[in-house]
Amino acid sequence: MKITLDTVVKTFDTFRAVHGVSLEIESGELIALLGPSGSGKTTILRMVAGLEYADSGSILFGDKDATDIPVRDRGVGFVFQHYALFPHMTVAENIAFGMKVSKRKRSREEIATRVTELLALVRLEGLGDRFPTQISGGQRQRVALARALAVDPRVLLLDEPFGALDANVRRDLRRWLREIHDQLGITTLFVTHDQEEALDLADRVVILEQGRIVQEGTPEEVCRRPNSPFVTKFLGDAHRLVGPVTSGSARVAGGTVAVPSLPDGQAEIFVRPADLSWGEGDIPAEVTRVIDRPDGRRVVVRLEDGTTLELDMPPETRIEKGDRQTLRVRRAHAFPLA
Numbered sequence: 404m405k406i407t408l409d410t411v412v413k414t415f416d417t418f419r420a421v422h423g424v425s426l427e428i429e430s431g432e433l434i435a436l437l438g439p440s441g442s443g444k445t446t447i448l449r450m451v452a453g454l455e456y457a458d459s460g461s462i463l464f465g466d467k468d469a470t471d472i473p474v475r476d477r478g479v480g481f482v483f484q485h486y487a488l489f490p491h492m493t494v495a496e497n498i499a500f501g502m503k504v505s506k507r508k509r510s511r512e513e514i515a516t517r518v519t520e521l522l523a524l525v526r527l528e529g530l531g532d533r534f535p536t537q538i539s540g541g542q543r544q545r546v547a548l549a550r551a552l553a554v555d556p557r558v559l560l561l562d563e564p565f566g567a568l569d570a571n572v573r574r575d576l577r578r579w580l581r582e583i584h585d586q587l588g589i590t591t592l593f594v595t596h597d598q599e600e601a602l603d604l605a606d607r608v609v610i611l612e613q614g615r616i617v618q619e620g621t622p623e624e625v626c627r628r629p630n631s632p633f634v635t636k637f638l639g640d641a642h643r644l645v646g647p648v649t650s651g652s653a654r655v656a657g658g659t660v661a662v663p664s665l666p667d668g669q670a671e672i673f674v675r676p677a678d679l680s681w682g683e684g685d686i687p688a689e690v691t692r693v694i695d696r697p698d699g700r701r702v703v704v705r706l707e708d709g710t711t712l713e714l715d716m717p718p719e720t721r722i723e724k725g726d727r728q729t730l731r732v733r734r735a736h737a738f739p740l741a
């Protein structure tokens with residue numbers, strides 16, 4: 404089911420939460436709505452679900468205006484961070500619930516067969532008789548997804564579904580969700596404020612700031628070509644350097660950074676830890692700290708002007724506090740300063 408948002412606006416009292424958002428979600432696509440707290444992600448999701456109405460603009464399901472489609476007929480399945488399971492029902496009863504109350508009547512056997520299929524799909528075979536308090540948080544969210552899938556939704560809406568879980572469980576669950584999505588091909592809208600989660604999971608990432616879409620594209624596109632300082636910073640660790648540009652070269656902290664696409668004038672330059680090389684280039688730096696991680700060494704350095712940068716090095720690198728060298732910025736995202 405293709406979903407189209409056309410210039411959708413939503414205001415709460417006098418506060419405009421969504422400012423004319425337009426977006427096309429192709430049938431079978433998995434889109435992540437990514438933005439900081441308060442950027443309007445949940446409000447957009449709730450409008451697609453039919454739980455909130457747009458003040459103006461339209462939302463189409465296929466080519467039909469969704470305003471005329473009541474929530475229960477939209478064919479949407481939800482999973483929310485705090486959309487608790489019914490505590491007095493077993494896992495199997497929770498999954499069966501939607502089928503029992505649906506307009507489409509199913510026999511007891513049909514429901515039981517579907518519950519068994521869904522338990523297998525979410526890899527919880529054998530846990531159907533447990534109650535929600537007898538399973539882990541990650542398992543509960545898998546039950547919530549099974550419950551959402553039980554009524555064969557045409558669209559799946561997920562609002563920070565893994566938000567309350569610890570980092571390792573989150574990572575496992577998003578890989579698993581992607582597999583399920585690839586298997587079922589349901590059009591999916593996933594809301595998160597976690598850039599790693601969005602980039603890991605989605606076909607396309609839509610980045611929101613204060614109720615507006617500021618950039619959208621595949622994870623590769625938004626990572627390679629962030630279109631603003633906001634997106635660059637929001638997508639991950641980035642240090643900011645400021646300096647004057649002449650003929651495609653910026654002067655920063657006693658050295659230079661190549662910025663071929665920028666006009667002459669003052670610029671802000673964002674560099675990520677993976678974009679820096681130690682022992683090359685012309686920016687003098689001194690190591691102030693080395694942080695060891697399972698996948699490598701994070702080295703903190705201070706530049707001549709007091710700026711602190713961090714860079715990533717392989718685990719076997721021999722480097723220690725007090726070492727002095729020059730740095731090269733291999734890749735940077737640079738923007739003219741107004």
Ligand SMILES: Nc1ncnc2c1ncn2[C@@H]1O[C@H](COP(=O)(O)OP(=O)(O)OP(=O)(O)O)[C@@H](O)[C@H]1O
Pocket residue numbers: 415416418420438439440441442443444445446447596
């Ligand atoms: N029912 C409401 N009444 C008044 N203001 C609201 C209402 N719902 C949302 N807002 C406001 O609209 C803005 C957008 O909220 P929304 O929940 O869509 O953001 P979000 O990006 O999902 O944030 P979060 O990640 O914190 O959930 C916020 O400033 C919020 O306070």
